[in-house]
Amino acid sequence: MSRLFTATVTENRRIIKDHYLITLHPSGKIKKPGPGTFFMLDVNTGFDPLLKRPFSLHRWLGRDFQLLYRTAGKGTYLLSKKRKGDTLEVLGPLGNGFPVRKKAKNIMLVAGGIGIAPIIGLAEALVPSKSVIKKGGMHxxxxxxxxxxxxxxxxLCTDDLRSLDMEPIISTDDGTLGKKGNIVNVIKRYLTAHPSRVRDSVFFACGPTPMLKALSTFAVRHKIRGYAALEEHMACGIGTCLGCVVQTSRGHKRVCREGPVFPIEEIIW
Ligand SMILES: Cc1cc2nc3c(=O)[nH]c(=O)nc-3n(C[C@H](O)[C@H](O)[C@H](O)COP(=O)(O)OP(=O)(O)OC[C@H]3O[C@@H](n4cnc5c(N)ncnc54)[C@H](O)[C@@H]3O)c2cc1C
Ligand code: FES
Known part of the structure; x- marks a missing residue:
C-alpha cells in the first residue's frame, strides 16, 4: 500500500551539470520499495507546479532513500533548490518494479541517460559488492x-559501478567514452560476438523511448525476454486520471498502476 508521507531532505547534491542526487528521510516507516518502483514528489508548497512529479527509486538505504534526477523544467528546477532540512510531501512507493529473480541467467541491464537511476538500484540488488566477493560470496x-x-x-554513477563487480559496457553518441554510437547497436554487436548469452537471457531496461523501442524490436526479433520501465507524463500517480495510459498487446494499461515496468514484447510503441 502506497501512502502519503512527509520526507526531510538530508542531502541534495549536484553531481554533474543539471543532474542531482537527493536523499530523503521519511517521517515514518515506509514499505521497502523494490528496484523500478517510484515516488511522486510535491516539489513546491504552493500551487505551481500543481502536480507532483514522479521519480524512480535510485537506492534504498534501509529507511532513507535516494533519487537521481535531471532538471527538465520548473518542477525539477525547484527540486534542485531544496536544501538539507527542507521537507516535501511524498506519495509512494508506487508501481510494480522490476521482477527481480536473483537466479535468472544472462541478465542484461540496459540504461540510457538518466535511465541509469533505477538500473543502479537493480544492479545492486542483483550483484554482490566487491567486498562480498572477496569473502568468497561470488556467484x-x-x-x-x-x-x-x-x-x-x-x-553518471561511475563510483557505484566501480564498487560492483560489474564491468559496464558504455557507449556515447559522440564517442568521447566507451564505444561510439547508440547502446542498442552495441548490444547487437555484443550478442553477435557472444551468441551463448542470447539463450535464456533477459533485459531490464530504462531510458528514452527511442532506445526502448529499438531494444524491443531487437528483443522480439531474437526472442529475448525483457522488461522496460516507462516514463510517461503523470498527473495522479495512483491510477485515477488515466493520464499515463499506454497501449499494450493486453489492452490499455496505466503506467503508474500496472507499470511502470512492462514486458518489452507487450508494449505497442
Ligand atoms: C515512473 C517515472 C519515473 C521517473 N524517474 C525519473 C528519475 O529517476 N529521474 C529523472 O530525472 N526523471 C525521472 N522521470 C521523469 C521526471 O518525472 C520528469 O523529468 C519531471 O516530472 C519533469 O518535471 P518538470 O516540472 O521539471 O518538467 P516539466 O516542465 O513538466 O517538463 C519539462 C520537459 O520535460 C518533459 N517531461 C516531463 N515529464 C516527463 C516524463 N515523465 N517523461 C519524459 N519527459 C517528461 C516535458 O515534455 C518537457 O519537455 C520519471 C518519470 C516517470 C513517469
Ligand atoms: S498518472 Fe493518473 S492514472 Fe496514471
Missing part, C-alpha cells in the same frame, strides 16, 4: 550492464 552468472549517454560528461 557465477553476473549481469552485464549496457549504459549509453550522449557524451562522456553525462555518464
Amino acid at each position: 557465477k552468472n553476473l549481469p552485464v550492464l549496457f549504459y549509453g549517454a550522449r557524451t562522456k560528461n553525462e555518464i
Whole structure:
C-alpha cells in the first residue's frame, strides 16, 4: 500500500551539470520499495507546479532513500533548490518494479541517460559488492550492464559501478567514452560476438523511448525476454486520471498502476 508521507531532505547534491542526487528521510516507516518502483514528489508548497512529479527509486538505504534526477523544467528546477532540512510531501512507493529473480541467467541491464537511476538500484540488488566477493560470496552468472549517454560528461554513477563487480559496457553518441554510437547497436554487436548469452537471457531496461523501442524490436526479433520501465507524463500517480495510459498487446494499461515496468514484447510503441 502506497501512502502519503512527509520526507526531510538530508542531502541534495549536484553531481554533474543539471543532474542531482537527493536523499530523503521519511517521517515514518515506509514499505521497502523494490528496484523500478517510484515516488511522486510535491516539489513546491504552493500551487505551481500543481502536480507532483514522479521519480524512480535510485537506492534504498534501509529507511532513507535516494533519487537521481535531471532538471527538465520548473518542477525539477525547484527540486534542485531544496536544501538539507527542507521537507516535501511524498506519495509512494508506487508501481510494480522490476521482477527481480536473483537466479535468472544472462541478465542484461540496459540504461540510457538518466535511465541509469533505477538500473543502479537493480544492479545492486542483483550483484554482490566487491567486498562480498572477496569473502568468497561470488556467484557465477553476473549481469552485464549496457549504459549509453550522449557524451562522456553525462555518464553518471561511475563510483557505484566501480564498487560492483560489474564491468559496464558504455557507449556515447559522440564517442568521447566507451564505444561510439547508440547502446542498442552495441548490444547487437555484443550478442553477435557472444551468441551463448542470447539463450535464456533477459533485459531490464530504462531510458528514452527511442532506445526502448529499438531494444524491443531487437528483443522480439531474437526472442529475448525483457522488461522496460516507462516514463510517461503523470498527473495522479495512483491510477485515477488515466493520464499515463499506454497501449499494450493486453489492452490499455496505466503506467503508474500496472507499470511502470512492462514486458518489452507487450508494449505497442
Ligand atoms: C515512473 C517515472 C519515473 C521517473 N524517474 C525519473 C528519475 O529517476 N529521474 C529523472 O530525472 N526523471 C525521472 N522521470 C521523469 C521526471 O518525472 C520528469 O523529468 C519531471 O516530472 C519533469 O518535471 P518538470 O516540472 O521539471 O518538467 P516539466 O516542465 O513538466 O517538463 C519539462 C520537459 O520535460 C518533459 N517531461 C516531463 N515529464 C516527463 C516524463 N515523465 N517523461 C519524459 N519527459 C517528461 C516535458 O515534455 C518537457 O519537455 C520519471 C518519470 C516517470 C513517469
Ligand atoms: S498518472 Fe493518473 S492514472 Fe496514471
